[in-house]
Amino acid sequence: MGADHARRLATRIAGASLTALADPDEGRVGALAEELDGIAVHADPLDLIASDDVDAVVLASPGSVHEEQLLACIERGVHVLCEKPLTMDSESSLRVVEAERAGGRDLVQVGFMRRFDPEYVRLKALLDSGRMGRTLLLHQTHRNKSVPHPDFRSEMIVRDSLVHEIDCARWLLGEEIVSIQVISPTPTSHAREGVVDPQIAILRTASGAVVTNEVFVNARTGYEVRVEAVAERGSAIIGRPASGVYTTTADPGGGDGSWGGPIDPDYRVRFERAYDLEVQAWVDASRRGEVVGPTSRDGYVSTLVCTAGMQSLASGVPVAVETPGS
Amino acid sequence: MGADHARRLATRIAGASLTALADPDEGRVGALAEELDGIAVHADPLDLIASDDVDAVVLASPGSVHEEQLLACIERGVHVLCEKPLTMDSESSLRVVEAERAGGRDLVQVGFMRRFDPEYVRLKALLDSGRMGRTLLLHQTHRNKSVPHPDFRSEMIVRDSLVHEIDCARWLLGEEIVSIQVISPTPTSHAREGVVDPQIAILRTASGAVVTNEVFVNARTGYEVRVEAVAERGSAIIGRPASGVYTTTADPGGGDGSWGGPIDPDYRVRFERAYDLEVQAWVDASRRGEVVGPTSRDGYVSTLVCTAGMQSLASGVPVAVETPGS
Amino acid sequence: MGADHARRLATRIAGASLTALADPDEGRVGALAEELDGIAVHADPLDLIASDDVDAVVLASPGSVHEEQLLACIERGVHVLCEKPLTMDSESSLRVVEAERAGGRDLVQVGFMRRFDPEYVRLKALLDSGRMGRTLLLHQTHRNKSVPHPDFRSEMIVRDSLVHEIDCARWLLGEEIVSIQVISPTPTSHAREGVVDPQIAILRTASGAVVTNEVFVNARTGYEVRVEAVAERGSAIIGRPASGVYTTTADPGGGDGSWGGPIDPDYRVRFERAYDLEVQAWVDASRRGEVVGPTSRDGYVSTLVCTAGMQSLASGVPVAVETPGS
Amino acid sequence: MGADHARRLATRIAGASLTALADPDEGRVGALAEELDGIAVHADPLDLIASDDVDAVVLASPGSVHEEQLLACIERGVHVLCEKPLTMDSESSLRVVEAERAGGRDLVQVGFMRRFDPEYVRLKALLDSGRMGRTLLLHQTHRNKSVPHPDFRSEMIVRDSLVHEIDCARWLLGEEIVSIQVISPTPTSHAREGVVDPQIAILRTASGAVVTNEVFVNARTGYEVRVEAVAERGSAIIGRPASGVYTTTADPGGGDGSWGGPIDPDYRVRFERAYDLEVQAWVDASRRGEVVGPTSRDGYVSTLVCTAGMQSLASGVPVAVETPGS
Structure with a gap:
């Protein structure tokens, strides 16, 4: 899923530059980085989120690490498109909602891509x-x-x-x-x-x-x-x-x-176009400082x-x- | 519904002769009998069921009189196609089932026409x-x-x-x-x-x-x-x-x-063919002394x-x- | 095709009695006659057409003998449903048209069954x-x-x-x-x-x-x-x-x-209903002395x-x- | 059509920057340039084709001026996506084909967008x-x-x-x-x-x-x-x-x-996706110095x-x- 999103951002979306990838699996991420013309790689997603040259982040990591990564994005104030589930239980999901609200800016879009089909x-x-x-x-x-x-x-x-x-x-x-x-x-x-x-x-x-x-x-x-x-x-x-x-x-x-x-x-075949439209809408909205999809x-x-x-x-x-x- | 069945038997079904109609509404049944070339008319359905020239009966009367008419058919031993519901409650339906069983011959087909669609x-x-x-x-x-x-x-x-x-x-x-x-x-x-x-x-x-x-x-x-x-x-x-x-x-x-x-x-348009096939199958089975549809x-x-x-x-x-x- | 029509007339059409079959192939027609409850059989179709108990004829014979059989039907004044082609060439078809016209009565329906689909x-x-x-x-x-x-x-x-x-x-x-x-x-x-x-x-x-x-x-x-x-x-x-x-x-x-x-x-599956409706309409019209299908x-x-x-x-x-x- | 392509390049296509528009109708092109964030405007399309900051051109001009504009693109060696018709008659179309061949580089793609549907x-x-x-x-x-x-x-x-x-x-x-x-x-x-x-x-x-x-x-x-x-x-x-x-x-x-x-x-609704895919494929191929669509x-x-x-x-x-x- 992460690789799909990376290729999509690199080759089919207007207005975005793919600048870095993060994945603990070095071999997998290295091959993808090479395919995408030598893009930067981080072993730790939190390093990527902290990078100066990152304005917006797509999370396609396992649900169990979403809370930590989302909170990091919110803290740095970067837009984030998070594949579902938001987190693994309602308590942690509520903590993310409240952190975003406390920050005063809409930053999180959840990957319910069907809303763009x-x-x-x-x-x-x-x-x-x-x-x-x-x-x-x-x-x-x-x-x-x-x-x-x-x-x-x-x-x-x-x-x-x-x-x-x-x-x-x-x-x-x-x-x-x-x-x-x-x-x-x-x-x-x-x-x-x-x-x-x-x-x-x-x-x-x-x-x-x-x-x-x-x-x-x-x-x-x-x-x-x-x-x-x-x-x-x-x-x-x-x-x-x-x-x-x-x-x-x-x-x-x-x-x-x-x-x-x-x-x-x-789902990749059925919702291919929905994913493209979701990510394009997220890029466009992020550049305007807005969230237009599911929150x-x-x-x-x-x-x-x-x-x-x-x-x-x-x-x-x-x-x-x-x-x-x- | 009764008029539909009468016209069907008279003009589209092989192997049956429509010999009599019964309906308490004299004007209505009279017009239909004339349309169908002067067929006999009974004011009381029980008189029709009792007629010597009747081998088989289609009941399209109100559900509230089904029990009495069905029991009369079973008693005389004539085949009967009964529009649903069989009767108005499960107790009276059970009485019909038991009367038919007691008579030792399968005689009743219920008008669930979809089984013939x-x-x-x-x-x-x-x-x-x-x-x-x-x-x-x-x-x-x-x-x-x-x-x-x-x-x-x-x-x-x-x-x-x-x-x-x-x-x-x-x-x-x-x-x-x-x-x-x-x-x-x-x-x-x-x-x-x-x-x-x-x-x-x-x-x-x-x-x-x-x-x-x-x-x-x-x-x-x-x-x-x-x-x-x-x-x-x-x-x-x-x-x-x-x-x-x-x-x-x-x-x-x-x-x-x-x-x-x-x-x-x-339903008349949607299931027109189902009704024709239902009635043809009922006529064919009745002539063989069988019931092939819903019992x-x-x-x-x-x-x-x-x-x-x-x-x-x-x-x-x-x-x-x-x-x-x- | 002839056997299909015979079974149709015997089991699915109102208002007609199948009284006789004709086919030079004795074995085939004998088996069919037995299946249909011992109906009369003629070796020569012209004998069937000449029979007193025949009011209407379905021709499913080879096109090459249609002209002779149609002319016999017209001469006797019996209604005839003729499978296509009417005859094998336009000259003989014209002779049939003219014989029917000379007789002063509409008698011939051609088996373009799609008109009834x-x-x-x-x-x-x-x-x-x-x-x-x-x-x-x-x-x-x-x-x-x-x-x-x-x-x-x-x-x-x-x-x-x-x-x-x-x-x-x-x-x-x-x-x-x-x-x-x-x-x-x-x-x-x-x-x-x-x-x-x-x-x-x-x-x-x-x-x-x-x-x-x-x-x-x-x-x-x-x-x-x-x-x-x-x-x-x-x-x-x-x-x-x-x-x-x-x-x-x-x-x-x-x-x-x-x-x-x-x-x-x-075509048997696709046009099964068309054939039934065609033959029923032909029977109904023949009884009224009319032709309502293709002439x-x-x-x-x-x-x-x-x-x-x-x-x-x-x-x-x-x-x-x-x-x-x- | 030209405005559609300009908006498409600016908002839905990866890997391209829209740098200039040309249209003799100043009011129309001015409004579009403003909508697209103050992009450069040329009154004469040949000036646009000659610009140093133009690597590739989309022609959505009337067919009668295609020959001149295509020859200018071929002479400068820039890739061009030309809406159909290539030119208004076969003689001028042949001149374009021959000029491209003489230049030794594939540069022209014709806008038969259905090939991308x-x-x-x-x-x-x-x-x-x-x-x-x-x-x-x-x-x-x-x-x-x-x-x-x-x-x-x-x-x-x-x-x-x-x-x-x-x-x-x-x-x-x-x-x-x-x-x-x-x-x-x-x-x-x-x-x-x-x-x-x-x-x-x-x-x-x-x-x-x-x-x-x-x-x-x-x-x-x-x-x-x-x-x-x-x-x-x-x-x-x-x-x-x-x-x-x-x-x-x-x-x-x-x-x-x-x-x-x-x-x-x-056609805009029916072939919207085909146009997007056509232009994306053209941009991608042009960056590699190739033509992958209709020539x-x-x-x-x-x-x-x-x-x-x-x-x-x-x-x-x-x-x-x-x-x-x-």
């Missing part, structure tokens, strides 16, 4: 236009081909996958989640022993809208992310699997042919909802979420 | 083929344009609309529902005061599959019935709104044009699940369903 | 409604998986496949074809040596509308029949390959999954256009068609 | 992969909502619209066009008096592949650009009108609802084919094209 942006604009009336329901689908992680646990579906749906629901509906219920179907045989996959999560918002979520991380087919919004006078769907090329194909064995196309293999508070609140979701995954009953006033 | 039949065949592995989830959507009924109540969404989804879930998955939870979003402003619309219903089956249902009877757009089945190695969707004619259309005001097509206005037991069990659903609509929590052995 | 009917209604203005262009696509015929020749693409497109163009546009140009691309390697496949045919109508046709009978994928109508204020497409079931599928080898569905393997004149004119098309296939240049006044 | 790139990759066998046919569709130009003439459809299809056909098939036939349907009533719109153009390539083209510039619906490639074992379509957001919409008058979405209003020879050959197309538009018969060896 053209389809999501169009859906948001359509819902906000009021042309379809009030939005009553969202149906969100999130499928991954598989999860290679050997220690994968059910909670990681909530924390790493459902978290995107939670942020999207809050953003699309423009209101807070007040409860979450996680329902556990009998798992697919492709999940590791003991892992609940797929999961159904039901969110309720402050105004009473309901959001159903299917998260299925061993779906075998590919990366499918879809939203259907149901409003008073119409509905809208984004994320239909469509590669742009629609084919008819003969069956090599002489059987029935088929029509259709490939499914995106992973540290968005990261904090999504962590709060995920925490409640993990409780509901264990109990099966709805768990209330208390969101502090903004 | 070509798309549903193909989906069922695909799931049963095992090509996609075990089915883990169903997502069912059921939208009506509006409900004209002046006394419409929230429970009728469960009893008259959700009942179709319940039967489809049982049939597609080949197993029984063990619990139902009905979730109440804030209603659309197009629903009557006090009516919960849309509703989200969550079913769980004996094997642990989960079925999510959206039922929305004042959706304004049209009649949309859709199923997505999610299995271990793939998914399948039927009921995408598609009229067969895909158009591009200029905006009369000179604005952006649009692509797409019309949505079916109601009285299917009608009874769906009523049991609906009864639990109405309890959950009131309480918001999951309600268990006890299905008697077949 | 629900999608075609909706497209025709849309074009006739005038909502999109005048129709300027049709783009027609006609693909078969393969042609098993060992003596297949390029002309047969015009006579047996393009003929359907010619009839559809005349019917959809409501006017006559005045010229035809057949263009010969380099053939697919799946065509027999010397066969021009695919072919592009350009029709021009009396009002100056242009119809482009792709006919490709060794397309390998399946049976794809599609029309796009382009009008002054919009366009409409029918025949998009869509089975009704839309699937996502995992790649067994672990590669990218795909979305889509199967393509109809042949002998439609069969004759399509043969005229095909004859010109075969000339253009040889020369590559447009060939004018003279259609006699109706 | 992700859908076109995927289609090209699919055809080149050989997975579907040899490509036999292309069907290309090119519709504009309307042409505002008061002096619009039929030839401009060939020169300004069909030219894109010609370039795409050459590129997708990897071979030259050997003949072109333009067919003139009766025009839409929305075309100016005397303008032939739509037009059907048939191209034949050196290997015998056939390309059908519909160009319709007063289609009223929007900007629709579509290609269907038909190969020996499958077909592929790009450009289906799909905004990414699929909606169902209630009819405000209470009639049938509809499904679908908006059509792109113009001056591509511009010259497309002009040759268009010239033949304009002759065929007048005569209606196929016109041969002689393409010089590369």
Whole structure:
């Protein structure tokens, strides 16, 4: 992910100069630095954050070190784009929110890149236009081909996958989640022993809208992310699997042919453009001294909802979420 | 509905002769009898059921008189296709099931016409083929344009609309529902005061599959019935709104044009072919002395699940369903 | 084809009794007669046509014997549904038209079943409604998986496949074809040596509308029949390959999954409903003493256009068609 | 177009600095220069081309001045991205090709931006992969909502619209066009008096592949650009009108609802991403001293084919094209 962002900044983004990389893995970062024309390398990310020639930082480090690095960025007053999660629990997330607030300047953008995806942006604009009336329901689908992680646990579906749906629901509906219920179907045989996959999560918002979520991380087919919004006078769907090329194909064995196309293999392909637009918007806003994307508070609140979701995954009953006033 | 079936039998079905109509509304039934070339008319449906020249009966009468009419058919030993609901409550449905069983002959088919719809039949065949592995989830959507009924109540969404989804879930998955939870979003402003619309219903089956249902009877757009089945190695969707004619259309005001097509206005249009196939299959089976479609037991069990659903609509929590052995 | 029609009449059509079959192949027709409950069999079709208990005849015999059989039907005054082609050349077709006219009664319907296909009917209604203005262009696509015929020749693409497109163009546009140009691309390697496949045919109508046709009978994928109508204020497409079931599928080898569905393997599957509706409409009209589908004149004119098309296939240049006044 | 490119270079492209603008219209260029932070302005484009601080030039000037400006760029040895057409006739295009060749350095890229559109790139990759066998046919569709130009003439459809299809056909098939036939349907009533719109153009390539083209510039619906490639074992379509957001919409008058979405209003929306990718690729290649997109020879050959197309538009018969060896 860090390498993706580095290449993106170096080759596809206007108005930014990539000046330094940091990674404890010297071999990996060295090869990348060479590919990118001999850019400076720091072994310690905190050294990079402290450098005079750094105006803004992208954090793609493990979530467990985010708090320390974010606080360093805030202390130095540099803009930072932090891949999700903001931090690993709501207490540390709150400390980041409060440090940023104490500093008096907006500096942190969280990497919920879907808010920059053209389809999501169009859906948001359509819902906000009021042309379809009030939005009553969202149906969100999130499928991954598989999860290679050997220690994968059910909670990681909530924390790493459902978290995107939670942020999207809050953003699309423009209101807070007040409860979450996680329902556990009998798992697919492709999940590791003991892992609940797929999961159904039901969110309720402050105004009473309901959001159903299917998260299925061993779906075998590919990366499918879809939203259907149901409003008073119409509905809208984004994320239909469509590669742009629609084919008819003969069956090599002489059987029935088929029509259709490939499914995106992973989030990199599906959200490539969203990442480019996210980073360009972050660079542009940082140069103006602003934050225009999801904030540290968005990261904090999504962590709060995920925490409640993990409780509901264990109990099966709805768990209330208390969101502090903004 | 009765007139539709009469015209269907008279003009589109092989192997049947329409010999008599019964309806307490003399003017209405008289006009229809004339249209259909002077067919016999009975004021009392029980007289029709008792007629010597009647081998088989279609009941499209109000649900409240179904029990009496069904028992009369069973007593005389004539085949009967009964529009849903079988009867108005599970006790009377059970009496019908037991009367039929006591008679020793299969005579009753319930009008769950979707089981004859070509798309549903193909989906069922695909799931049963095992090509996609075990089915883990169903997502069912059921939208009506509006409900004209002046006394419409929230429970009728469960009893008259959700009942179709319940039967489809049982049939597609080949197993029984063990619990139902009905979730109440804030209603659309197009629903009557006090009516919960849309509703989200969550079913769980004996094997642990989960079925999510959206039922929305004042959706304004049209009649949309859709199923997505999610299995271990793939998914399948039927009921995408598609009229067969895909158009591009200029905006009369000179604005952006649009692509797409019309949505079916109601179930008559959407399921026209399903009704024809249902009635043809019923006629063919009746002549062989068999019942090949949904049975009285299917009608009874769906009523049991609906009864639990109405309890959950009131309480918001999951309600268990006890299905008697077949 | 004859067996399909016999089964259809016996099991899916209201208002008709199948009373007799005729086929020189005794074994084949005997088995079918047995399947259909011991129906009468004639070795000579002319004997069947002459039978007292026959009111209406379906001809699914080879085109080379159509003239004699049609003239016999006309002479006896029985209604006849004749599979295309009406006859093998325009001279004999004209003799049939004139014999029917001399008899003073409309008796012949030609088997252009697409005119009864629900999608075609909706497209025709849309074009006739005038909502999109005048129709300027049709783009027609006609693909078969393969042609098993060992003596297949390029002309047969015009006579047996393009003929359907010619009839559809005349019917959809409501006017006559005045010229035809057949263009010969380099053939697919799946065509027999010397066969021009695919072919592009350009029709021009009396009002100056242009119809482009792709006919490709060794397309390998399946049976794809599609029309796009382009009008002054919009366009409409029918025949998009869509089975009704839309699937996502995992790649067994672990590669990218795909979305889509199967393509109809042949015309029997694609036009099953059209055939049912065609035969039901023919039965209904015959009982009223009318012909409501494509007439002998439609069969004759399509043969005229095909004859010109075969000339253009040889020369590559447009060939004018003279259609006699109706 | 020039302003679009200037804004793109200033805000969305990595590795380029926008240093100067030139436009004889002082007011227009002054406003744009101010928007872009006080960039230098030249009244005479030749002055800009001669500037020391200019390494590469984008020409979005009228086609009539392209020859002079291109020759100036070639003489100074600066890279140039020239919007189509290369020049107004094949003689002047040939002079540019020869001047570039004489200079010994590749410097000119022509603005056929579709070659950078992700859908076109995927289609090209699919055809080149050989997975579907040899490509036999292309069907290309090119519709504009309307042409505002008061002096619009039929030839401009060939020169300004069909030219894109010609370039795409050459590129997708990897071979030259050997003949072109333009067919003139009766025009839409929305075309100016005397303008032939739509037009059907048939191209034949050196290997015998056939390309059908519909160009319709007063289609009223929007900007629709579509290609269907038909190969020996499958077909592929790009450009289906799909905004990414699929909606169902209630009819405000209470009639049938509809499904679908908006059509792109113009090429700016449809090909926005293609333009970004084109300019980024041009900047990257120019910095390496290379040309990676369509060359001056591509511009010259497309002009040759268009010239033949304009002759065929007048005569209606196929016109041969002689393409010089590369």
